[in-house]
Amino acid sequence: xxxxxxxxxxxxxxxxxxxxxxxxxxxxxxxxxxxxxxxxxxxxxxxxxxxxxxxxxxxxxxxxxxxxxxxxxxxxxxxxxxxxxxxxxxxxxxxxxxxxxxxxxxxxxxxxxxxxxxxxxxxxxxxxxxxxxxxxxxxxxxxxxxxxxxxxxxxxxxxxxxxxxxxxxxxxxxxxxxxxx
Amino acid sequence: xxxxxxxxxxxxxxxxxxxxxxxxxxxxxxxxxxxxxxxxxxxxxxxxxxxxxxxxxxxxxxxxxxxxxxxxxxxxxxxxxxxxxxxxxxxxxxxxxxxxxxxxxxxxxxxxxxxxxxxxxxxxxxxxxxxxxxxxxxxxxxxxxxxxxxxxxxxxxxxxxxxxxxxxxxxxxxxxxxxxxxxxxxxxxxxxxxxxxxxxxxxxxxxxxxxxxxxxxxxxxxxxxxxxxxxxxxxxxxxxxxxxxxxxxxxxxxxxxxxxxxxxxxxxxxxxxxxxxxxxxxxxxxxxxxxxxxxxxxxxxxxxxxxxxxx
Amino acid sequence: xxxxxxxxxxxxxxxxxxxxxxxxxxxxxxxxxxxxxxxxxxxxxxxxxxxxxxxxxxxxxxxxxxxxxxxxxxxxxxxxxxxxxxxxxxxxxxxxxxxxxxxxxxxxxxxxxxxxxxxxxxxxxxxxxxxxxxxxxxxxxxxxxxxxxxxxxxxxxxxxxxxxxxxxxxxxxxxxxxxxxxxxxxxxxxxxxxxxxxxxxxxxxxxxxxxxxxxxxxxxxxxxxxxxxxxxxxxxxxxxxxxxxxxxxxxxxxxxxxxxxxxxxxxxxxxxxxxxxxxxxxxxxxxxxxxxxxxxxxxxxxxxxxxxxxxxxxxxxxxxxxxxxxxxxxxxxxxxxxxxxxxxxxxxxxxxxxxxxxxxxxxxxxxxxxxxxxxxxxxxxxxxxxxxxxxxxxxxxxxxxxxxxxxxxxxxxxxxxxxxxxxx
Ligand code: NA
Ligand code: NA
Numbered sequence: 001x002x003x004x005x006x007x008x009x010x011x012x013x014x015x016x017x018x019x020x021x022x023x024x025x026x027x028x029x030x031x032x033x034x035x036x037x038x039x040x041x042x043x044x045x046x047x048x049x050x051x052x053x054x055x056x057x058x059x060x061x062x063x064x065x066x067x068x069x070x071x072x073x074x075x076x077x078x079x080x081x082x083x084x085x086x087x088x089x090x091x092x093x094x095x096x097x098x099x100x101x102x103x104x105x106x107x108x109x110x111x112x113x114x115x116x117x118x119x120x121x122x123x124x125x126x127x128x129x130x131x132x133x134x135x136x137x138x139x140x141x142x143x144x145x146x147x148x149x150x151x152x153x154x155x156x157x158x159x160x161x162x163x164x165x166x167x168x169x170x171x172x173x174x175x176x177x178x179x180x181x
Numbered sequence: 182x183x184x185x186x187x188x189x190x191x192x193x194x195x196x197x198x199x200x201x202x203x204x205x206x207x208x209x210x211x212x213x214x215x216x217x218x219x220x221x222x223x224x225x226x227x228x229x230x231x232x233x234x235x236x237x238x239x240x241x242x243x244x245x246x247x248x249x250x251x252x253x254x255x256x257x258x259x260x261x262x263x264x265x266x267x268x269x270x271x272x273x274x275x276x277x278x279x280x281x282x283x284x285x286x287x288x289x290x291x292x293x294x295x296x297x298x299x300x301x302x303x304x305x306x307x308x309x310x311x312x313x314x315x316x317x318x319x320x321x322x323x324x325x326x327x328x329x330x331x332x333x334x335x336x337x338x339x340x341x342x343x344x345x346x347x348x349x350x351x352x353x354x355x356x357x358x359x360x361x362x363x364x365x366x367x368x369x370x371x372x373x374x375x376x377x378x379x380x381x382x383x384x385x386x387x388x389x390x391x392x393x394x395x396x397x398x399x400x401x402x403x404x405x406x407x408x409x410x411x412x413x414x415x416x417x418x419x420x421x422x423x424x425x426x427x428x429x430x431x432x433x434x435x436x437x438x439x440x441x442x443x444x445x446x447x448x449x450x451x452x453x454x455x456x457x458x459x460x461x462x463x464x465x466x467x468x469x470x471x472x473x474x475x476x477x478x479x480x481x482x483x484x485x486x487x488x489x490x491x492x
Numbered sequence: 493x494x495x496x497x498x499x500x501x502x503x504x505x506x507x508x509x510x511x512x513x514x515x516x517x518x519x520x521x522x523x524x525x526x527x528x529x530x531x532x533x534x535x536x537x538x539x540x541x542x543x544x545x546x547x548x549x550x551x552x553x554x555x556x557x558x559x560x561x562x563x564x565x566x567x568x569x570x571x572x573x574x575x576x577x578x579x580x581x582x583x584x585x586x587x588x589x590x591x592x593x594x595x596x597x598x599x600x601x602x603x604x605x606x607x608x609x610x611x612x613x614x615x616x617x618x619x620x621x622x623x624x625x626x627x628x629x630x631x632x633x634x635x636x637x638x639x640x641x642x643x644x645x646x647x648x649x650x651x652x653x654x655x656x657x658x659x660x661x662x663x664x665x666x667x668x669x670x671x672x673x674x675x676x677x678x679x680x681x682x683x684x685x686x687x688x689x690x691x692x693x694x695x696x697x698x699x700x701x702x703x704x705x706x707x708x709x710x711x712x713x714x715x716x717x718x719x720x721x722x723x724x725x726x727x728x729x730x731x732x733x734x735x736x737x738x739x740x741x742x743x744x745x746x747x748x749x750x751x752x753x754x755x756x757x758x759x760x761x762x763x764x765x766x767x768x769x770x771x772x773x774x775x776x777x778x779x780x781x782x783x784x785x786x787x788x789x790x791x792x793x794x795x796x797x798x799x800x801x802x803x804x805x806x807x808x809x810x811x812x813x814x815x816x817x818x819x820x821x822x823x824x825x826x827x828x829x830x831x832x833x834x835x836x837x838x839x840x841x842x843x844x845x846x847x848x849x850x851x852x853x854x855x856x857x858x859x860x861x862x863x864x865x866x867x868x869x870x871x872x873x874x875x876x877x878x879x880x881x882x883x884x885x886x887x888x889x890x891x892x893x894x895x896x897x898x899x900x901x902x903x904x905x906x907x908x909x910x911x912x913x914x915x916x
Contacts, residue, residue: 023758041728046343046345055546075512076826076827079867083866097509115534115538130253137538141537143773169873173869173876175766179760180563227779228542228546350546351729354661358724
């Protein structure tokens with residue numbers, strides 16, 4: 001129990017931190033977009049790097065969410081087999097999927113690392129804002145590393161309890177319900 | 182041993198497509214089946230940025246596209262697009278074919294995984310606008326879409342206009358709705374985008390050219406035997422004059438098509454254009470001389486331009 | 493041939509087992525790359541990034557945010573009140589309001605489940621009170637939400653546009669009449685069901701009240717005006733308009749209606765980022781998958797196959813529709829549209845089908861998929877919202893699925909519904 005709650009607290013802390021970063025990037029993208037429109041239309045002075053940077057902020061925002069999505073099994077999937085299985089089998093299938101996902105994400109993270117390493121070695125920058133490319137391509141690396149961590153936590157958690165199994169409704173349904181309150 | 186060469190570019194029905202088609206045909210013929218070619222026009226393998234990365238990672242073997250997209254790889258790639266350096270397109274051709282210039286320019290990307298095989302141009306620079314741009318004054322206070330480079334921005338600002346970045350996917354809508362008043366590019370690009378359905382005017386400033394590169398992946402290049410490497414270089418060099426002929430005819434047709442579709446082609450009054458160009462020249466030389474790296478490349482370009490000038 | 497087996501068989505297997513779709517796509521692509529192609533595996537993360545690095549895709553997160561901020565800002569209640577007032581003394585006032593409010597809410601939001609929740613919470617109790625059966629009420633609310641995926645702004649259409657290189661603005665314009673048609677078909681059914689109902693008197697407003705209800709709904713209903721007005725007057729581009737809709741939503745909800753706090757706005761930011769991530773991860777992975785498809789010539793093979801099988805566009809379109817309806821039963825529409833667009837577009841291009849029209853067909857079809865069992869986000873929403881078993885909701889949906897499928901056929905075979913310019 002103690003170990004479980006320790007893991008849980010750490011996981012919650014990670015989610016909160018990532019939420020803050022991801023939401024911050026999302027909000028910044030909204031603000032920059034609005035500032036660019038206002039600057040161009042009202043003052044004839046557009047923000048030159050606005051399109052490039054807003055796109056990058058959203059990409060980072062997406063990638064930082066992958067821990068949460070993986071941990072809770074919220075990634076989009078076609079649930080064809082699951083409803084046909086008894087509850088106990090569902091848990092083992094979910095465990096197998098989480099473990100396999102962790103391994104796959106580890107493999108993709110390794111390849112994403114190679115990409116980041118290469119662009120860093122070439123000291124390349126983006127065309128407009130001249131941001132070093134490793135901060136750009138690093139987003140995909142972050143997504144896989146976080147998915148790997150999330151998958152590991154999910155596998156471990158499924159071994160000790162079935163709490164994460166019937167975690168919740170699909171994300172869009174959750175949002176819809178929250179939004180209509 | 183057999184090699185496969187995926188040739189990729191972002192567009193269709195233009196000089197870039199012509200380049201991959203003709204290069205592939207030459208390579209297939211000369212290599213006698215040792216190099217198999219596959220054509221991927223229309224950005225089938227991704228945007229310009231993706232295809233350039235693809236060269237570096239060895240997922241794409243050959244790419245052709247605007248040199249402007251390589252400034253993130255190395256800022257020196259912008260020299261082909263400088264305004265007020267060349268007398269005309271043929272002068273640009275002589276400069277880009279100059280052995281000293283080629284030696285430097287085509288090797289700019291080698292240590293970053295990009296082997297330059299050749300260069301050509303997409304056409305002269307010009308503006309497509311919603312307003313009649315028959316004088317420099319007409320551009321004052323207008324919003325013009327340009328590529329994000331400092332040089333392009335500076336050029337437009339010297340005309341009294343605001344340089345506006347708009348994503349390529351939205352240029353047509355932005356022009357149609359007046360989000361921008363015009364865009365800088367090249368006449369063949371204007372007609373292939375069918376901009377004559379949207380705006381009525383071209384101003385043929387022809388202050389410079391849009392430089393193009395033909396590149397292969399260094400990873401792939403290093404697997405080729407020497408005779409094939411030599412052959413690829415020779416074929417690219419031999420293809421270049423054909424591409425210049427094609428593009429200049431394409432450009433002449435583009436101006437003609439524009440007028441046939443009910444548009445007007447304007448030229449700035451000679452003294453105004455001369456004054457604008459000398460201002461632009463001073464400004465861009467200053468910009469590039471700011472950085473020792475680009476200054477050096479600029480010197481190579483200017484030397485070649487002097488050697489090949491007619492006056 | 494091995495390649496076709498890998499690209500066709502492996503994803504099917506992994507999908508059935510239940511691996512997340514983005515991993516299904518990446519794994520399939522990786523296996524194809526490693527066994528059949530001479531490209532390094534670094535292309536997976538590289539092309540994934542490329543799949544996201546598109547300015548036009550920004551309208552997905554921005555419209556999600558705009559829709560959600562509006563639904564939390566009390567917009568749905570004002571829309572419902574306004575339409576209920578307009579339907580005044582009709583026999584069918586309550587269900588008509590549900591369908592009408594779904595149309596209007598759909599013009600603010602790009603999400604079907606959000607529409608089900610927003611309108612359902614308000615109208616389901618009212619429908620039951622008015623004497624409508626549980627089956628009918630659930631079917632109506634759950635299916636009417638689908639309209640939001642066809643009425644602009646539509647996330648499905650943005651994703652289709654990004655994948656098929658069509659103009660989002662053109663797709664949005666093409667979606668308006670089909671979205672109205674879907675509502676109209678349901679309205680006809682409502683009239684028939686309500687023929688024996690007595691007119692409701694409860695919601696007949698006074699004259700002054702009518703005006704104030706209308707004025708209260710006006711700022712919310714102004715969203716499409718802001719979006720389209722901004723684009724057509726050149727203030728912003730289509731993608732930027734999505735972000736501006738979000739800003740407008742904040743202004744209306746925070747400063748005009750004063751129904752939302754800054755803390756709640758932050759939680760909308762978070763949940764929008766959450767939902768965006770779920771969608772765009774699949775988009776990124778589908779980029780890798782379609783890269784592999786393209787370089788291995790699968791779309792061309794498919795075109796040749798269809799050419800050999802039938803050259804009649806109507807047969808091919810019918811086949812595609814049936815196929816998509818089946819896909820819609822099993823899969824979420826986002827995954828379906830990003831996965832299938834790159835394969836189907838070459839086929840229909842070959843048959844000279846207008847690609848904007850085809851985008852509408854796909855969006856309408858997959859919007860029906862949102863309420864076809866067993867997998868339907870709208871069904872799950874209703875289930876969570878009203879606590880009714882999925883089987884009972886599904887039973888209520890049957891007439892609506894039939895009606896919407898008929899509308900789909902009309903939209904498929906009468907291109908002028910989507911492209912009125914064909915008439916002039
Ligand atoms: Na909508
Ligand atoms: Na479904």
